[in-house]
Amino acid sequence: MLILLLGVVSTVSCAAVASNVVQIPLEIDNSMYTVNSLSLGLPAQSVSKIVLDTGSSDLVITHSVYDITKSTSAINSNLTFSMQYGSSDLFYVFAVNETLVGDDFKLSKFPLGYPKDTLIRDIVGYSGILGLGFRAFEALFRTSNNGKGVGYANFPQALKEQGITKSSLFSLNGQSDNPYVIFGGVDTNAYEGPLVKVPIIFIIGTNFVLDYYLYLDVTVNQVTFNNKEDKTVIANQPLAYWMDTGADSWLTTPAIYKNLYNCFQNTKLENEITWILIKELKKISITFNIAGFDVTIPLTDLIDTKNGDYASLKIDYATIGTETYQSIIPNAVYKYMYTVFDLDNGFVYLGKSSGSQRQVIKSVTNAELPVPTTTLKEYTNSYTTLYKDSLETMVASRPTSCKKKH
Ligand SMILES: *[C@@H]1O[C@H](CO)[C@@H](O)[C@H](O)[C@H]1NC(C)=O
Numbered sequence: 001m002l003i004l005l006l007g008v009v010s011t012v013s014c015a016a017v018a019s020n021v022v023q024i025p026l027e028i029d030n031s032m033y034t035v036n037s038l039s040l041g042l043p044a045q046s047v048s049k050i051v052l053d054t055g056s057s058d059l060v061i062t063h064s065v066y067d068i069t070k071s072t073s074a075i076n077s078n079l080t081f082s083m084q085y086g087s088s089d090l091f092y093v094f095a096v097n098e099t100l101v102g103d104d105f106k107l108s109k110f111p112l113g114y115p116k117d118t119l120i121r122d123i124v125g126y127s128g129i130l131g132l133g134f135r136a137f138e139a140l141f142r143t144s145n146n147g148k149g150v151g152y153a154n155f156p157q158a159l160k161e162q163g164i165t166k167s168s169l170f171s172l173n174g175q176s177d178n179p180y181v182i183f184g185g186v187d188t189n190a191y192e193g194p195l196v197k198v199p200i201i202f203i204i205g206t207n208f209v210l211d212y213y214l215y216l217d218v219t220v221n222q223v224t225f226n227n228k229e230d231k232t233v234i235a236n237q238p239l240a241y242w243m244d245t246g247a248d249s250w251l252t253t254p255a256i257y258k259n260l261y262n263c264f265q266n267t268k269l270e271n272e273i274t275w276i277l278i279k280e281l282k283k284i285s286i287t288f289n290i291a292g293f294d295v296t297i298p299l300t301d302l303i304d305t306k307n308g309d310y311a312s313l314k315i316d317y318a319t320i321g322t323e324t325y326q327s328i329i330p331n332a333v334y335k336y337m338y339t340v341f342d343l344d345n346g347f348v349y350l351g352k353s354s355g356s357q358r359q360v361i362k363s364v365t366n367a368e369l370p371v372p373t374t375t376l377k378e379y380t381n382s383y384t385t386l387y388k389d390s391l392e393t394m395v396a397s398r399p400t401s402c403k404k405k406h
């Protein structure tokens with residue numbers, strides 16, 4: 001990859017920066033990126049512990065932080081819609097339009113889902129979800145035409161429609177130290193080299209291809225298991241992966257899961273869970289090749305529970321084509337890369353985190369990013385035919401003799 005010094009480029013438009021972008025500081029709360037600086041309604045009720053979620057498309061706020069009866073600006077449509085997140089139960093919400101205020105923006109009549117059941121005080125442990133995904137995936141004001149690209153302007157689009165930003169693109173700097181998201185702009189100092197352009201892809205089923213965007217899916221061309229000595233390819237078939245910032249687990253396929261566990265040397269089966277020696281885990285990382293862009297996470301980021309010297313992992317599998325249409329990249333990756341989400345144009349852009357704390361923000365006004373971008377050779381090798389477990393190259397289990405040595 002070409003490394004460019006972006007410092008010179010960035011300073012040019014420094015003056016134009018402050019306006020037309022909305023920057024929201026984030027916190028990492030149990031691996032979720034949360035927003036803690038919003039307020040709703042009149043008089044303002046401050047809300048915090050709201051998950052920034054590219055895996056859903058609506059704002060939902062629970063009764064623990066917001067009371068509609070205390071707000072004079074709330075407009076309750078009295079229309080009911082159903083919602084469900086990951087491990088939560090299905091629940092019903094009223095679609096309410098409300099004033100939403102942040103440090104440097106104010107949106108009027110912004111739609112939010114307000115649970116009908118006052119006992120719903122959290123959603124999987126959080127006070128709300130700020131969905132940033134595609135319109136076709138919206139639950140509020142849903143009509144049968146949603147799939148055709150209607151729906152309402154959700155958060156990134158409302159910022160643009162109400163004249164606060166000039167584009168609905170948003171950029172996530174998910175670094176562990178001071179993470180933040182910028183709407184309508186890019187922090188040119190937060191990553192190294194040109195941004196790698198990655199196409200968002202359509203859902204592919206057993207006998208159909210969706211003709212509109214629903215999930216924020218990209219192609220992962222290869223996955224490798226890395227220890228100190230070598231790298232083992234555990235997935236070599238292009239596969240659709242959901243870029244869902246609200247997913248703390250890696251959802252993969254049965255074949256890749258088998259390959260992964262075959263690579264470990266020190267495992268034990270207990271209570272139907274495979275446990276891996278923590279000492280071994282600490283030396284291992286996983287690399288996802290996303291349209292040519294490599295992002296690597298230490299496996300310790302995926303530890304679920306511990307059991308003495310052993311740990312289990314937040315990794316699961318589902319069969320493509322029957323149980324699911326896509327795998328899911330664990331949200332740990334966002335700590336190690338800068339991610340620009342350009343949903344309106346169907347691209348994400350990825351850059352290696354620079355770790356810099358000095359921001360140089362450029363606003364974005366049209367489809368062309370105001371910063372250097374590139375495509376890698378895998379760009380043209382997108383996911384176009386349904387993934388098959390049977391086509392995956394299988395990795396042999398490590399020999400027992402090998403296990404004994406360790
Ligand atoms: C929703 O119901 C409430 C209470 O019945 C009513 O005051 C309000 O006008 C209704 N909202 C709309 C948009 O019809």
Ligand SMILES: *[C@@H]1O[C@H](CO)[C@@H](O)[C@H](O)[C@H]1NC(C)=O
Pocket residue numbers: 075096097109110111141152153
């Ligand atoms: C509430 O928001 C929805 C979606 O943006 C919009 O269609 C509707 O007209 C709004 N209702 C009112 C009363 O402003």
